[in-house]
Amino acid sequence: xxxxxxxxDVDGQxxxxxxxxxxxxxxxxxxxxxxxxxxxxxxxxxxxxRARYMFLLREARHRKMSAMKL
Numbered sequence: 677x678x679x680x681x682x683x684x685d686v687d688g689q690x691x692x693x694x695x696x697x698x699x700x701x702x703x704x705x706x707x708x709x710x711x712x713x714x715x716x717x718x719x720x721x722x723x724x725x726r727a728r729y730m731f732l733l734r735e736a737r738h739r740k741m742s743a744m745k746l
Contacts, residue, residue, distance in 0.1 A: 705726075
């Protein structure tokens with residue numbers, strides 16, 4: 677029998693992931709804005725990071741999470 681996973685633990689991990697992906701997305705976005713020649717690859721990275729962030733936010737909303745509760 678495996679260890680039972682608690683909802684609070686998973687919610688905490690999801691919240692940590694949201695903050696990490698948000699930082700990553702904003703860093704990539706600022707690099708793209710500051711660069712003289714933004715390549716297609718860097719723009720794709722920014723779009724991908726934003727999509728990851730939005731997915732995690734939707735998952736948090738689906739789980740009815742709040743950063744204030746944790």
